[in-house]
Amino acid sequence: DRDNFWRALIPSHQQDQSVYEERHLRYISHLGKGNFGSVELCRYDPLGDNTGELIAVKKLQTNKQSNIEDFQKEINTIRSLHSDYIVKYRGICYSMGRLSMSLVMEYLPYGSLIGYLEKNRQHVNNRRMLLFASQICKGLEYLQSMRYVHRDLAARNILVASDTLVKIADFGLTKIIPFDKEYYRVTHPGESPIFWYAPESITESKFSHKSDVWSFGVVLHELFSYCEHNRNPKRLCMQEIGNDMQGPSIAMHLNDILKKNWRLAAPPHCPPKVYSMMMTCWAYCADDRPTFSTLGDQIEACIQDERE
Numbered sequence: 001d002r003d004n005f006w007r008a009l010i011p012s013h014q015q016d017q018s019v020y021e022e023r024h025l026r027y028i029s030h031l032g033k034g035n036f037g038s039v040e041l042c043r044y045d046p047l048g049d050n051t052g053e054l055i056a057v058k059k060l061q062t063n064k065q066s067n068i069e070d071f072q073k074e075i076n077t078i079r080s081l082h083s084d085y086i087v088k089y090r091g092i093c094y095s096m097g098r099l100s101m102s103l104v105m106e107y108l109p110y111g112s113l114i115g116y117l118e119k120n121r122q123h124v125n126n127r128r129m130l131l132f133a134s135q136i137c138k139g140l141e142y143l144q145s146m147r148y149v150h151r152d153l154a155a156r157n158i159l160v161a162s163d164t165l166v167k168i169a170d171f172g173l174t175k176i177i178p179f180d181k182e183y184y185r186v187t188h189p190g191e192s193p194i195f196w197y198a199p200e201s202i203t204e205s206k207f208s209h210k211s212d213v214w215s216f217g218v219v220l221h222e223l224f225s226y227c228e229h230n231r232n233p234k235r236l237c238m239q240e241i242g243n244d245m246q247g248p249s250i251a252m253h254l255n256d257i258l259k260k261n262w263r264l265a266a267p268p269h270c271p272p273k274v275y276s277m278m279m280t281c282w283a284y285c286a287d288d289r290p291t292f293s294t295l296g297d298q299i300e301a302c303i304q305d306e307r308e
């Protein structure tokens with residue numbers, strides 16, 4: 001039947017332990033937009049009695065061959081990652097009708113970090129922020145150990161599993177660093193989140209673990225700004241550059257002010273040690289930035305400070 005048709009297409013060693021049949025998928029609601037696709041909340045209900053599990057299903061929205069290949073790479077990436085701090089892969093769902101494929105992941109009930117912090121601001125204190133920061137840092141340390149560069153680290157791509165657990169999501173732009181190089185050069189930058197980018201990513205499309213460290217510093221800034229929309233990195237950088245700046249010259253002006261050592265200002269009530277940690281992530285020269293393991297130790301030290 002149709003499953004065998006799809007199984008026949010995929011080499012056996014790559015076949016997934018779980019193939020979800022579209023006919024048992026019950027659409028519930030829209031969860032968000034990722035790179036090249038949208039994510040929906042579904043119940044996988046083969047018994048048809050509403051006892052099935054809730055899952056997050058990312059559907060590819062394109063028929064461009066390049067996006068289909070990128071989606072396949074995203075699926076292979078997330079399938080190869082096993083960490084408490086990275087959203088879990090569940091399987092894939094084929095639909096014969098549209099000859100398309102969807103990525104099935106664990107459903108994280110609290111949504112993205114941005115919405116969560118805006119909604120729960122009053123009972124998230126510095127210690128809780130630092131716990132989230134240490135979890136993201138551990139997820140990135142694991143990603144680095146697998147030679148992956150995320151390339152799209154931002155609070156919008158961090159999901160909240162519970163009041164005490166966050167996970168890294170959306171691996172649509174993630175690349176593997178070649179074994180003989182320290183960085184990955186992108187040929188087609190596309191619409192890039194340049195306000196989260198390290199200078200070398202803006203000017204040379206170079207991405208490395210050190211450029212992920214820069215973006216991690218920006219995520220720390222978003223965290224300690226409670227992801228307030230009027231304090232978001234894009235808004236703060238554009239205020240500095242001049243809001244009337246247009247198009248490609250924005251990247252040039254952004255690099256210019258970064259070269260002149262302008263950086264995002266400390267968020268209100270941000271502990272000084274946390275801000276100085278952010279500043280080390282924003283060293284203009286990639287080699288001067290800390291490693292994720294160093295950052296992990298510094299975050300643990302900040303948590304101890306908050307305990308006293």
Ligand SMILES: C=CCCn1cc(-c2nc(Nc3ccc(C4CCNCC4)cc3)nc3[nH]ccc23)cn1
Pocket residue numbers: 030031032033034035039056087105106107108109110111112115156157158159169170
């Ligand atoms: C990573 C960011 C880009 C793509 N993306 C991924 C997801 C996503 N979301 C969720 N849970 C979720 C739970 C509640 C809400 C709500 C919606 C209504 N307003 C309040 C908040 C939103 C999301 N679980 C997931 N597992 C795997 C992916 C995934 C969403 N967007």
